[in-house]
Amino acid sequence: MIVMKYGGTSVQDDVAILRSIEAISRQRDLQPVIVLSAMAGATNGLLKIGDLAHQGDAEGAKAVSAKLRDHHIAVARRLLTGERLSKAEVFVNDCFCHISNIIQGLFLLGECSPRTKDAIASFGERMSSFIFAETLKERGFPGALVDSREVVKTDKNFTQAVVNQDVSFPLIRERLNPLLAAGQIPVMQGFIGSTADGVTTTIGRGGSDFSASLVGAALGVEDIQIWTDVPGILTADPRIVPKVFKIKAISFAEASELAYFGAKVLHPSTLLPAVERNIPVHVCNSMAIDQEGTFISAERIPSSTPIKSIACKKGITIVNIYSTRMLLAHGFLSRIFEAFEKYRTVVDVVSTSEVNVSLTIDSTGKLDAILAELKAFADVEVETDAAVICVVGDNLRSTPGIAGKIFGAIDNVNVRMISQGASRINVTFLVRGARMEEVVRRLHDEFFASPDPELFEPC
Ligand code: ASP
Ligand code: MG
Numbered sequence: 006m007i008v009m010k011y012g013g014t015s016v017q018d019d020v021a022i023l024r025s026i027e028a029i030s031r032q033r034d035l036q037p038v039i040v041l042s043a044m045a046g047a048t049n050g051l052l053k054i055g056d057l058a059h060q061g062d063a064e065g066a067k068a069v070s071a072k073l074r075d076h077h078i079a080v081a082r083r084l085l086t087g088e089r090l091s092k093a094e095v096f097v098n099d100c101f102c103h104i105s106n107i108i109q110g111l112f113l114l115g116e117c118s119p120r121t122k123d124a125i126a127s128f129g130e131r132m133s134s135f136i137f138a139e140t141l142k143e144r145g146f147p148g149a150l151v152d153s154r155e156v157v158k159t160d161k162n163f164t165q166a167v168v169n170q171d172v173s174f175p176l177i178r179e180r181l182n183p184l185l186a187a188g189q190i191p192v193m194q195g196f197i198g199s200t201a202d203g204v205t206t207t208i209g210r211g212g213s214d215f216s217a218s219l220v221g222a223a224l225g226v227e228d229i230q231i232w233t234d235v236p237g238i239l240t241a242d243p244r245i246v247p248k249v250f251k252i253k254a255i256s257f258a259e260a261s262e263l264a265y266f267g268a269k270v271l272h273p274s275t276l277l278p279a280v281e282r283n284i285p286v287h288v289c290n291s292m293a294i295d296q297e298g299t300f301i302s303a304e305r306i307p308s309s310t311p312i313k314s315i316a317c318k319k320g321i322t323i324v325n326i327y328s329t330r331m332l333l334a335h336g337f338l339s340r341i342f343e344a345f346e347k348y349r350t351v352v353d354v355v356s357t358s359e360v361n362v363s364l365t366i367d368s369t370g371k372l373d374a375i376l377a378e379l380k381a382f383a384d385v386e387v388e389t390d391a392a393v394i395c396v397v398g399d400n401l402r403s404t405p406g407i408a409g410k411i412f413g414a415i416d417n418v419n420v421r422m423i424s425q426g427a428s429r430i431n432v433t434f435l436v437r438g439a440r441m442e443e444v445v446r447r448l449h450d451e452f453f454a455s456p457d458p459e460l461f462e463p464c
Pocket of ligand 2: 013
């Protein structure tokens with residue numbers, strides 16, 4: 006068994022859907038389970054409808070809604086005929102009837118609860134999967150639509166719901182195993198689930214990769230394939246570095262480090278259910294289905310190139326906290342972190358000395374309140390517009406002199422905060438935002454002048 010997950014651009018129109026189905030047909034005998042995103046732009050459009058409606062712009066909401074409806078109907082018409090086309094048209098029109106009722110409600114109420122947001126957002130995946138399943142049948146494949154809300158059970162934390170795996174796993178198996186045994190191709194929605202009493206929830210933006218891992222873990226599949234619109238995981242952001250390489254194989258640990266620091270290919274927590282069960286994940290390119298993507302597995306892969314990739318992220322804020330008074334006092338660090346915890350602000354990079362703690366955050370919405378708490382016991386200084394650079398590679402731990410090589414390559418750049426994780430597979434540091442691109446390019450030149458061809462492929 007395998008899971009094949011298609012992102013928004015892989016189901017965005019008839020051409021994309023047919024390409025995705027071609028990839029499925031080639032792996033037909035591996036018993037694929039299909040997990041889908043909404044068509045590209047649909048989730049944003051649906052959430053926009055919710056916003057416009059509760060802000061009083063019912064006309065604007067209806068206009069966005071009509072555009073989305075037309076797109077889904079047009080795609081269905083290009084893919085389906087006869088009975089199947091009528092079914093799809095009825096389904097899409099029904100969805101937009103519900104959406105139009107929701108628009109009315111929101112307009113009158115003047116507010117949009119997280120619960121209603123989830124109800125609206127869920128239509129994206131529900132429509133893409135319906136059309137996709139019908140298209141499979143149209144092409145002679147036994148597609149079987151499964152409503153993920155019946156098997157993916159979550160808490161009530163709408164828009165960010167947490168999946169209850171103990172409840173969901175047996176449900177997923179009970180529902181899917183008989184379909185697979187009967188030779189059918191189950192088609193499910195990513196991103197959505199429901200509470201114990203059946204109210205629709207979503208698990209967070211970009212969450213359908215996580216759904217795919219979850220389904221894969223529940224079924225104990227051999228491979229989870231994440232089909233997206235890039236060649237795989239790359240050695241750097243191709244918008245910054247002109248000559249990047251595709252990484253053929255990477256470990257879970259390395260991929261997770263990259264995901265946290267801005268490599269957009271994977272949702273950071275996507276890999277967890279797969280990692281826990283040692284299920285390999287493939288990132289595949291739905292624009293070029295013949296090419297091999299990136300293989301991610303628990304295994305460490307030896308290579309003569311010490312690093313795998315350079316991730317980076319701008320718009321980072323550094324908070325420097327000094328306290329001579331608290332020096333050597335226990336509880337200093339916990340008081341600092343309590344302030345961030347209280348305002349639910351995520352801290353990314355941390356480095357400390359005897360009298361100073363520096364940390365980084367990327368969302369500053371609650372920064373003033375946090376600073377007020379910190380200033381009660383320490384001097385605080387804030388630096389904005391920083392960029393985090395994260396150099397990742399399993400061989401960092403076994404390659405002597407690597408730090409020298411990294412910082413030697415950028416010797417005239419002012420480096421702020423340096424941190425090396427306990428896993429020793431990454432070196433993370435901060436520079437001024439304006440210098441980020443140059444730093445990434447120089448590091449890439451240094452490490453990828455002629456990378457190990459076993460592991461890296463020009464792209
Ligand atoms: N459609 C959802 C989103 O755009 C989920 C996903 O694509 O992963 O966030
Ligand atoms: Mg997506």
